[in-house]
Amino acid sequence: MKLWLNKQKIFDYINDHYPEHLSQLQELLRQPSISAENRGIHDCAELLKGYFNTLGCKESRIVETSGHPVVFGTFDAGADKTIVVYLMYDTQPVDDPGWTVPPLGGRVVDLDPFGKCIVSRGAINTKGELRAFLNACDSIIAVGETIPVNLIFVAEGEEELGSRHLPEFIEQYMSEMQRADAVFFPSADQNQNGKVTMSLGVKGIVYFELELDGKTWGFGPTEYDIHGSNKAWVDSPAWRMVQALSSMTETDGNTVLIEGFYENVVPPSAEDEALLNELEQTFDEGADKELMKVNRFIDDVHGREALLKYLYSPTLNIDGIWSGYIDPGTKTVLPYKITAKVDVRLVPDMTVSEVIPKIRQHLNNHGFHEITIRELESGYGWSKTSIQEPAAQALVKTYRDFGFTPEIWPHVAGSAPFCMFNRAPLNLPFVMGGIGHGGRAHAPNEYLVVEEGGPTGGLATLEKSYVSILDNLSQIL
């Protein structure tokens, strides 16, 4: 039988090296890596490659794709089991108003009730966890222990763009990937009260723009916004788009009227129902609402009904819309163009490939042939791993080792490219976890708690939980 790690020695090392570990995290956060703007991406990839080298990876290389590169590393521990460590090094943009610190400053700020937090773009989504995981690995080696599983690092730079070129990498490195027993994605899964949640999957996503301009249409202004008085005899692309969009939902803006939108949606599985029975006991909807600054869910539902909506509804969301004059004051123009950014979230058994054709068909059926659909991401499917999988059980054991009973979610509504590992052809169990807390992903003042002693773990606890997860994976897989 394999030996368990000497965790106390490693944990002491982590405690003693908190300042250095925090500095390393700040270094990573201060390196911009905004994939949507191609800002700092290559420099960040180089930084990661260096981190993998420092750790002692046998290979560490930047793998170019048609988009942003993947940073690939292999750590050969001479172990029986091999884990793919999925990481993302890109972040959302930082243009959102409301930041109270420089969004790429890696600033440490006291946030009530958590204590010291690092407030920076990427703090929780997900450079914080990335660096914490590497700190955990470094610490195991620093005290003379051996990392108990072989690691294959796959760090992509396009997660926030829909991982559109990750399949190129996976195809190229298929034989490497097939050696693995499971995939682990380091995350920080305590909520603001310290409760640990564990998610076994994600929804899929398709993201596109709907656009209408007068040139494409043949009606309306074709080249620029014209004087608003001409609305009397010139058609308005903006009004026409409003009509097209409105045909897609009921008046509530929630029930989707795209023909066949719901036809492949399946009800929760037996395992999901069992998990839901447990989940509704501990589900803290007040905490979730507080975090989002939301007073009421749709239809003011609560408890299991809210969970069913959140987990099993596919969605049609307007991420953004713009046309014409959008600055203060009055300017009377008839806009020549309108654009809406829209995303669809997929639940089992919906497929990526069904979405755009159904939108197109709906627009055509309602006479809106002139509206252009521009796919911005290739999209990806949903992902689900059974709680029965040894990899999932290794995470559960870690949480129990730290005194937590995880609240287990059959999946969450967010999207991530887990399906590329979790479903054909790799079919690997995909788990994510870690004991720590952060928030405001995709929003201003994104944060990760770094100090211990508050309601949640800090940076050291997060690193320790990763050490424990590696240890448990090596034993249970």
Add this chain to the structure above:
Amino acid sequence: MKLWLNKQKIFDYINDHYPEHLSQLQELLRQPSISAENRGIHDCAELLKGYFNTLGCKESRIVETSGHPVVFGTFDAGADKTIVVYLMYDTQPVDDPGWTVPPLGGRVVDLDPFGKCIVSRGAINTKGELRAFLNACDSIIAVGETIPVNLIFVAEGEEELGSRHLPEFIEQYMSEMQRADAVFFPSADQNQNGKVTMSLGVKGIVYFELELDGKTWGFGPTEYDIHGSNKAWVDSPAWRMVQALSSMTETDGNTVLIEGFYENVVPPSAEDEALLNELEQTFDEGADKELMKVNRFIDDVHGREALLKYLYSPTLNIDGIWSGYIDPGTKTVLPYKITAKVDVRLVPDMTVSEVIPKIRQHLNNHGFHEITIRELESGYGWSKTSIQEPAAQALVKTYRDFGFTPEIWPHVAGSAPFCMFNRAPLNLPFVMGGIGHGGRAHAPNEYLVVEEGGPTGGLATLEKSYVSILDNLSQIL
């Protein structure tokens, strides 16, 4: 009988002083006066006050209002008749993409087929005409002639904001205004082929924002955009606004469904029908479409049918709309707020005061109580002057003197605060005109032709036409 002016002497002077007159126009255009942004407004008012002084006005003063000031001047010519010269010194913003020259540069550019044009914000709307009118007055005096009517200058700085505080000025200066026989607004009314058009009125306007945010609504995110996956259980203000807007028009985006929207619309008067009979003979719809870069009118109508739409349809126009993430690439957010800028154009006998209550009632009737209406302008009514008025006939005579048969429009679809002079309590005939050409008002690369010899008059012709209008007004009024 009053003597006619020695026009040839004045016209020679204008020809000889073209370079100086152009420089004076450039000076005015380079002085920003963007009312929506309160940019340069007071400096521009001071500049105007100086111009009135230089002309020899008895009084010249900046009259403060609750908004931007009115510049008031009186020129006492010792004449029988008195004209209010209505002017506006403010302009639209310059943020529109597509400018090929600095928008406040007063740059002279060769524009085919016109020859040299001044391309600058305000060139045609309407600092170009303002300065040309003052150049005309200066020239009369410079050659030793007398301006043949007394002038009351009223130059407002909020036309582009709906002249919301002009009524304050008019109330305060009511007794001065009541001395006048007519109001003249210097304009440049040749189209790009040189045809002279004459407009006897304008539509009215009401401009407002419709807004919905989660805090006001009680549903949806209340303080910031949240992660887009939450659409599954959190309402979307953006979708809700789309639904509310879509309820306001037919699918075509043209026919307005606001209850009672059309109830006060009256058919063309007998005089209007007679004018339309003439107008449809010469109406050059191709030229209008080319100027706007529009391929087809609504329903692909032509001729009289297009004119009826343009002149006698009240409109509900989306000037702008925005929500959520509007930059390149993908960001998945559920926006907490959406705003639409909307204007309504009024035709006889619609009133300003009926508009907002009808919009509110419509929203309430359709269950959209949560949507806020924010009035951005106080709004103003339509204005119409009969072609039989002596002031209108003075303009017609001027055009004939210059060899043109004006194409007479009973009114245009644009809006201007003429009703404040033209309707109760002042009830003054309101005429506008001048021989010159410009275009792209409210659009990038706004221009005024300054060189002679092309299909239209240049700056000198424009100034000469104003001399002639003053001369004819003094004889015919």
